[in-house]
Amino acid sequence: MTSADFATDPHLICADRYWRLRFLDRPTIQTAAACSTWLVGHVIRDHHTEVLEKWSLGYAFITKDSVESSLELSRAVEEIVEHDSSAGETAYFATLYHAGKLRSNFWFDELHQFLDASLLALAAGVHRQAPLFTALRSFAAFGSRVLTTEHAIGLLDQAWSSSERTRHVVDICLNGIQAAVPFDGHGQLLRERAAEAVRDHPLDHIFHFRLASGQHMVRDHDAALDSINTALRHLPALGSRGSHKLLQEQYLAKRDAILEGRLRAELDAEHAQQLAGQEERHRRRWEQLEGELRRRGEEQEKARREGQEAARANHVRAVELVAVFTSAIAFAVGSLQVTLTGSYSLYDRLALIAAWGVGHVIFALLVVGGTWLITRPRR
Structure with missing residues (x-):
């Protein structure tokens, strides 16, 4: 095969x-081993990687309902190692x-165990360093409940930054991110x-x-x-490895979810x-109520102070009146006693009455002034 064009190359x-x-x-x-042997002998090296990745992953998808057991894998490995020169x-x-x-069935932990410890994966040798192999390990780590997200992202970055990154490497990396445990x-990251x-x-x-999935998530x-x-x-109407109807249903379901999220x-x-x-209306109403309550409080406080000052003034006036009235009575009684008793002359009596009046x-x-001094308003 001199090309990797699955659309126009008749031989391919x-x-x-x-x-x-x-x-x-x-x-x-x-069957996979036989296909690999045929591929090595009939596809030129320049297109070998693209055809290998497309066939191995594509045929895996259409036969995902037939996962072989560990015993079957072990027997196959023995045959490959013993009879295959490559x-x-x-x-x-x-x-x-x-x-x-395993990837198509989303068996993350089984995929991780297979890639890390199976004899078949170990027999791949230097190919374990290929970016596609690392991308599959990243996919398994993203979906695993045991492995950490940091480990998965580390594998993702390793595969993503490889100079040998292919379209299938990108696809598996993105699939792993989308299927990851949140x-x-x-x-x-997906976007x-x-x-x-x-x-x-x-x-x-x-x-x-x-x-679209990443944008929907954010x-x-x-x-x-x-x-x-x-x-x-861009979805093609036909395909030998993927079902157009299945993909279309999946895309339309995602579109409905996006429209629902948008609404x-x-x-x-x-x-x-x-x-x-x-909230703004409540805030303005509350400010108005606070203003009214504040004004009413100020008015009540002012009225209370005015009442206290009026009561204080009335009390002061009462004390002053009592003092003046007491002095007047005392003056009258004393003046009457001076006037009616004794042998003082008129001049002396007038002098005594005047002195008595001045004293009162x-x-x-003094009583009035002291009362004012004690009860005067203070700041």
Whole structure:
């Protein structure tokens, strides 16, 4: 094969249909090993990686309902190691095939265990360092309840920054982020990486779908609606590995969810605006009530003070009147006694009466002045 064009290369199209039928008939590691051997002998090195990734993952998806047991895998590994001269590359293809089944079924922990400890994955040798292998490990770590998000992101960055990153590496990385156990910055990470994928592959419908999912997670509903509409527009009507109907239903479900989220956001914004207006009205009304209460309090305090001052003034006047009245009585009694008794001359009597009157006047003035001094208003 001199190309990796699955749309126009007749030889590749024919080979693709042949191996598709073989995998559907016998979805085993042995079939994957045979396909890998044929691929090495018939596809030129320049297109080897693209065809290998497309076939191993694509055939895994259409046969995901037939996951082989650990015993079956062990037997297959023995056959590959004993009879295949390029055992490492064959084991790598078979590993991707089986891992693709686990990935399609979202068996995260089983995928992690298979990639890390199975004899088949270990037999892949140097191919374990390939970015696609790392991307699968990242996918397993993102969905696992055991592994940490930091570990998953570390593997993601390693695969994403590789100079050998392919379209399938990007797809698995984005799929892992989207299927991850929720974490802080989840939607932001998916949106950023999917936006980069869309820039590199502007006609890829699945990347526009991932971007719409990330935008939906961060509540950027308008942008998410544009992205999912673009995904629907680029979705091909036919496909041998993926179901057009299944993908279309998935995209339409996401579109409905985005529209629902958009409507809910609009209703929430409207409700928040109404609450803010009601809060403002309540605040103004409360300020008015506080002002009225403050004015009434000030008026009552003023009236109370005026009443206290009036009562104090009346009390002072009463004391002053009592003092003057007492002095007047004492003066009258004393004057009458001086007038009616004794043998004083008229001049002496007048002098005594005058002195007596002056004394009482001074006494009354002292009482009145002292009372004023004691009861005068103070600041």
